[in-house]
Amino acid sequence: MALIELRDVSKTYRRDAEEIGVLDRVTISVAEGEFLALMGPSGSGKSTLLNLLAGIDQPTRGTISIGDTEISKLSEGGLAAWRARHIGFIFQLYNLIPVLTAFENVELPLLLTNLTKKQRRDHVMTALGIVGLTERASHYPRQLSGGQEQRVAIARAIVTDPTLLLADEPTGDLDAKSGAEVLTLLQRLNGEYKKTIVMVTHDPHAAERASRVLHLEKGSLSQQQPVAVG
Amino acid sequence: MKFVNLVLKSVRRNKRRTTLTVLSVALAVFLFSALRAVLDGFDAVSAASSATRVVTVRSTSMIFSMPTSHEQTIRSTPGVEDVTWANWFGGIYKDPKNFFGQFAVDPVSYLRMYPEILLSEEDKKAFIEDRTGCIVGDGLAKKYGFKLGDKITIQPGIPVYGSQDYEFTIRGIYRAGSSAVDNQSMMFHWKYADERSTPKAQVGWYVTRVSDPDRAAKIALAIDQQFSNSAYETKTDTEQAFSAQFASMLGNLNLLLGSVALAVVLTTLFVAGNTMAMSVRERTTEIAVMRTLGFRAATIFSLVVGEGFIVAIGGGVIGALLARAIVNAESLGLAGGFIPMFGVNNRNVLVGLGLSAFIGVAASLIPATMASRLKIVDALRRVA
């Protein structure tokens, strides 16, 4: 059963008097437990697609359903609440808050819940444990390497046990070794913890780790290439 | 409550900027509290005024005197319970800069009229019995190191009192029981001054206690009517009205101090607003990330306002406490004379804190609104 259903989704931007089409009637289904890679040249709309899945942007046309919810119909406030519960987002530039420790960064999404302080602490340490950084809990981002920062970001993304993990070029800013570590971690989350992941990337090595790869070009899907799980 | 940590950490983001802003607010609150303290000082005198005392002066101007014969006439006015009088001596103690109130009074009736002058019975007796004795307020005694038994010399400043120096012995140090009297003055025997005066038998002002506070104004008028068409016409007012006149002579204080206070608030709003705007502008990506994590626009708004509030309150606490410690008439050397005792009391501190809270919130409103209205995708796109 499909966890994610995009039906006929289009996105256009208006700049001055012009209308710029970024996505053109894209239809995709993603099953639960899939690890999907979205590839395409820059300007193909893949990041936009990810943003739509995360609910931080709204499609101009078409519908998006995730689980039982048609997110294209939610209000801003509804989206925020939904996002907090269901989405874990991993950014290319990690985007950790510099004045917070690793622990506090991971805890951030939990502040939106009703958990007690102790419960939050347990969740955070668990998440940090999964990414292998419990001993760095009290370090600040500037004290961490790029790879470690991204892993903290991943911990932040999974701490609420979200329905869906979205990753935007997660290895884009990392060296080969750190990048590989991160991808291994993602694979583990998908294989061991059964997390559904949609990852945008332009790196074929990264795409190899996914269970399915979709190509986007100029706003449309070009071909579906099932790739063997590697 | 769980967001407090987040707000506190945000404040620590740029320590220098936060410090400068906190100090700015602290200064503003300090200044504001100081001004309010002065205004409150005047209000306190007014509020402590006795409802049963009225003051009589020459109608042409209070600087002219009245004859002692007025006393009997005042006493005979219906509604009058007791009468005393006093003269402003205006002498020089060592240096003209050492300004304090010196009053020639009739000790027995004056102390009876002003129960707020707190003096032990034996000191009272000693003062009454010594023609050249005097009593000084404990504030004055502290300022000049006066002790019981000290001899002080005062040079007359007003030609009426002659040119010879006056020698006094301190027979009592009084405390002020309310703001109706100040503790920075000195009282001595009117007879001592009158002996050396030319002309004699002149009184500066009369103070009368009336039987019924609700009829004070009418009794005051009745007193004046006794002397209308005489050579020494009088003007009698309630104690409260009389002190209000004094305050108004110094200038339109409310307007002046109010305008300054306004300027202070505006300046600080600019400074604090600037800080908050900069703080928000630097964090557009972070704000977008938090929105992505599920933080709502309203929450972002509150976090920014919370930040402004904390910074401003920090400054407010410093400013208010500093004002409390430093700003009071005694330590500033402004005690005595025409400006009443003032100090920053607890209420002023609370007002100061309230002001800083207002500044913090007001300055943050626009930056907070802009932060909450941020379009997530635009903000995320900016960096990469």
Add this chain to the structure above:
Amino acid sequence: MGLIGSYNLRSMIVRKGTAAMTAGGIAMVVAVFVMTMAIAQGFRGALVASGSNDNAILLRKGATSETVSGVLRSQLPLIEAMPHVARTADGQPLASPELVVIISLPRKSDGNPANVPVRGVGPRAYQVRNTLKMVEGRQFAPGSREINVGRQAVNRFGGLTMGSELKFGAATWTVVGIFTADDASFESEVWGDVDLMQPAFQRNGYQSVTVKLADPSAFESFESAVVADPRLDLKPSRERDYYEGQSSTTGTLIRIFATFVTSILSIGAVFGAMNTMYAAVAYRTREIGTLRALGFSRLRIISAFLAESVALALVGGVIGCILALPVNGLSTGAMNMTSFSELAFKFRVTPGLLAGGMIFSAFMGALGGLLPALRAARIPVARALREI
């Protein structure tokens, strides 16, 4: 320096919100400064305008002001006889014996009683003080209970209009004329015949004598002549010096207040400017690195940022001056501590004050920009270029 100039200007424009707020803070401080100093200026101006260099005022030796001075009636003819005193066309000495007393009149603004000075003057007072002009009615006739009132007194206190009657000193006096005196303190006064004022207030004798000198530069010889005469225990001063001295107590008080308030305010504004400049430096770190790599010296960078900060502050200063201007000419009053009388005067915003305000704002800008400018210059070039 041309590059730096327009570069700074454009940078300021890009960050207009911040720049505006900083300028705003400085504008407020300058406005308060100018307004409060305008009070002091107005007060002092009113008194100083009262003193002419052509005149000398004689007080009893040791008297610090008219109110505590005394001149015997018998001393007047001696003074009038002195050759230093100017004379009218028909040989009358231009000397005015004077006595100032205070009456209580209600203030129009709040109804409270105010101390208004009543000056008994000699018959030729208007010629001794020739800045006075009658704008309504005529001079009081000597020997009569007629009085003249200064225009500012008419505006400020009740019951002084043309034809009104005042009761004081067990007599009734009629207002027959209103005069102006270039906003001098005399405009807060009521004038009448000194010989009638004396008995009205149970006084015997005058407080002072003001004379017009035949030769203003001969003051010193006049002074020595007075001092030499044993029958005259008087001390002459140039009228202008006397009035300047009179303004000092209250004037100083006002100025202390103004300085206190403005200093504290200015510190706040300087902090605001510092914040802005620090942020500007941080924001443009890469640009600074580039400029340095291109060969612009540290000193140039410092000057550029200092100039930017000062320019921004000057803009604030101009706004502040414009905000303060409207108070110029506003009438108000304050108590002159030395005479215990109320002086009506006008706020005076002088060009000097405005210039002072501008200099003050430039100073605040320089202070605020100094540390950030130094920081800008100290950024190592390589690091600056690496910054994103």
